[in-house]
Structure formats: C-alpha cells, structure tokens
Amino acid sequence: MKFIKFLIVGFIFGIVLTKSEAVSWYRIYEMFQFQSFHMYGIISVAIATGIIGIQLIKKNQLKAIDGTPIVIKDKEKGSARYWIGGIFFGLGWGLVGSCPGPIFILLGAGILPVILVLIGALVGAVLYGVLKDKLPH
Amino acid sequence: MNIFFQTWPWYISGFIIGMIMLSLIYFGKQFGMSSNLETLCSMSGIGKKITYFNFDWKSNKWNLIVVLGAMLGGFVAVHFMSDPTNVSINPKTIEQLATLGIDAPNGKLAPDVLFGNQIFESPKSILILLIGGFLIGFGSRYAGGCTSGHAISGLSNLQLPSLKAVIGFFIGGLIMVHFVLPLIF
Numbered sequence: 001m002k003f004i005k006f007l008i009v010g011f012i013f014g015i016v017l018t019k020s021e022a023v024s025w026y027r028i029y030e031m032f033q034f035q036s037f038h039m040y041g042i043i044s045v046a047i048a049t050g051i052i053g054i055q056l057i058k059k060n061q062l063k064a065i066d067g068t069p070i071v072i073k074d075k076e077k078g079s080a081r082y083w084i085g086g087i088f089f090g091l092g093w094g095l096v097g098s099c100p101g102p103i104f105i106l107l108g109a110g111i112l113p114v115i116l117v118l119i120g121a122l123v124g125a126v127l128y129g130v131l132k133d134k135l136p137h
Numbered sequence: 138m139n140i141f142f143q144t145w146p147w148y149i150s151g152f153i154i155g156m157i158m159l160s161l162i163y164f165g166k167q168f169g170m171s172s173n174l175e176t177l178c179s180m181s182g183i184g185k186k187i188t189y190f191n192f193d194w195k196s197n198k199w200n201l202i203v204v205l206g207a208m209l210g211g212f213v214a215v216h217f218m219s220d221p222t223n224v225s226i227n228p229k230t231i232e233q234l235a236t237l238g239i240d241a242p243n244g245k246l247a248p249d250v251l252f253g254n255q256i257f258e259s260p261k262s263i264l265i266l267l268i269g270g271f272l273i274g275f276g277s278r279y280a281g282g283c284t285s286g287h288a289i290s291g292l293s294n295l296q297l298p299s300l301k302a303v304i305g306f307f308i309g310g311l312i313m314v315h316f317v318l319p320l321i322f
Contacts, residue, residue, distance in 0.1 A: 003202045005164060010203035013157050014210020019141075019218060020150030023211070024246040026226050029234070032307075032314035035227040041147030042154065043288060049155025050293025057162065064165040072162060075281065075291055075298040082298050085280025086287075086305015092272025093306060094313030095265065097247065099284040100277060101170035101207060103270070106246070108208025109215035113252045116263060120270020125174040127271075128278040129189035135279065 014105045023105050025097030032094055080136040142220040158289050166199060169286030171277035173197070173204050219244065237322040250322075265321065272309075280305065 020042055021027045031039035056062070057070055064070050093099055096117050098106060103121060106114045128135075158168035175190065176197040184191030224242035231241045239248045249255070256262035277283040280302045282291060288306070291299025 003199065006199045006202040007206040007209075009157055009160055009164075010206020010208075011210040011213075012153065012206075013203065014207035014212075015214045015218070016145065016150050016153045016157070016210075017207070018211050018214035018246070019145040020147065020154075021144055021224055021246065022150070024224050024242070025248060025251065026224050026230070026234075026242050026246070028310070029314060029318075030226045030230045032310045033227075033230055033233070035230045038147050042151040043284075045148050045151025046154040046158070046289050047292045049152050050158050050289060051295070053155065053159040054162070054293050057159075062163075065163055066165060068165065070162060070165070072167070072294055074294075075287075075296045078298060079301060082280050082287075082301035083305045085276050085278070086302040087276070087309040087312075088272050089276030089280055089283060089302075090306040090309020090311075091313045091317070092269045092274075092276055092309075093284075094310035095272065095318070096251070096269030099170070099273065100174060101283075101285055103273070104170070104173075104204045105207050105211035106252075108211035109246070110212065111247060111252050112254060113256050113262075113266060116266035117270035117273070120267040120272075121174055121274030121277075122178060122270075123267075124271040124274025124276070125171075125178055125278045126183065126187065126190075128275050129175075129178065129183075129187045132189050 013101070014108060017102060017105055018109065023098065023102035023109075028093065028097040078137050084136070141218050142222075144223055144225065154289060155293070158285075158293065161203075164199075167286075168290045169200075169282055170204070171274075171283040171286060173200050174274050175278065176201060215246070237319065239322060276309070 017023045022039065022042055027039055030036045054072065062070055098117060103114055103118050107118065161168045176194045179190040179192055179194040221244035223244045224246060226242060239250050251262060280287065282302060287299040287302040292303065
C-alpha cells in the first residue's frame, strides 16, 4: 500500500507529459527552433510553482508525510560535470526528442522503437559508471 | 469534456508538473527520472563489476513505481485521450521539417521517420536512436540529473549547479537541432 501513492503520482505525470505533448519529438524540435512558447511556458510554470512551494515548505518548516522534517538536499558544488554532462544530455535531447521521463512514458504508450533509446541510455549510464573517476567533475 | 482530448495548455500542465515535484518532496523523496537508469543498471547485478552501481537498488524502488505509473499514464493518454488535432506545432516548423524529409505530426507524438516500426529495418535509424539514447544516459548521469532533476527540481530550489546544467542542456540541444540534424537528414 505504501507504494500506491507513487503509482498515482507517476500515472498523473505520464498523462500530463503526454497531454501537454512534452513527450513529443516535435515539441522539442519546435522549442529549440524558438517557434513556440508552449514548452517554455510549461517549464517556467512548473519552476514557478516549485519555487513558491519550496519557499512555503521552508518558511513553515513543513513535515513530510511520515512526520519527519522535510530536507531538500543542495546539489553538489562544481562546474565541469554540469556544463559537459549538460551539453551531452542536450545533444541527445535534441536528437531523439525525449529525456529520461518521456523515454519510459513513450514506451508505455507503445512506441516500440523508443526501446533503442532506452538501451542507448542504459549503455551511456554504464559508461559513466566506468569512467566516473577519470572524468572532471 | 473536450479538455481531455485537446492539447493541455502550458499553464495547467506546468502547474501539475510543479505539484508532482512538490508531492514527491512531501513523500520524503525527490523528483528525478534519470536516476532510474542507474537503478536499472544496479538491478542487473552489474555492481559486482562496476562499483558505481554497487548500491542497494531496493531503496530506489519507489522511483521505479513512479516510472511504472508514468508508463501506464502514457498508455492511457495516447490510447484513450488523444485526437487528431494534437501536436499542432507551428506551421513554419512543419515546413522546415518537410525540407529535411521529416513527416508532419498529424496528431502523432513522434515522426515516423524516426519512430515508426519500419526503422528496425534501417541501420541508420537504429544507430540514431541508440546514439541519442547514449548521449541522454551518459549526459544525465554525468550532470547528475536531467530535465526533471535539474530543470524542475534544481531550479525550483534555486540551485546554481542546476542552472549550469540547464544552460548546458540548451547549448547541446541548440547545436543538435541547428547544426547536426540538417547533416543527418
């Protein structure tokens, strides 16, 4: 039962990303061509909602569902990993038009060739695991 | 009822995505999809050979359940909540795609040229999808997050590292769409 809430959140996430068409290759292409506000609107409103929500959580020191204080971890400091990793990710995002969430959502929707993107992504994650200590972070 | 079938407006979609991130925080977790890639690697037992994947993947089971839910959501949305007016992108974008030989959406989420089942017979298309996936997997783990972990979660928490990553995402995406895609197609 404790997992059902995650199933529901995921279910809503899958529907919203599909119905907003953020999972669409076309929408990502259109975004990178600056030919529509749609994707920028989605991302900005999501962040604005998040900023307000997190400020409220911090200000009121809200507790999590299990009664423990909510702690939101800061990202590790650094630069190289964010710039270089980010650019690698962006190249892939622009090419196949899906980030990790949409890869799974599109697979669930039955778009079979996305399995190749998932295989590629797993190989990429493995390679990062192998090279981690040799890469600048 | 029309709203269920139309493209959902950005202000509603963005708000719900923000609320999804906040509810995961309330559940004591964080919103991030690309860490599931690591969890799947770890599940396969690869941690015996590569220490990076040697962690207790069961502690991330909740996130795999989110993924399962998302897959079900994608299935329901595509099969029961779609209509041919969907994915009505800018006509200029459609024209541009036509010059590259990429088919127009006409209600579909992804072009047949890249995601139709016939691509399994084309080594070039197979390679494109594998390489694209590789860049996504390698890049998101190197950067420690993707659109959900950095763009939404990180920027919502005003994290400078996430801003760097997101600018990186856009540099990469712009290079791909403006300079590399025209060479491939």
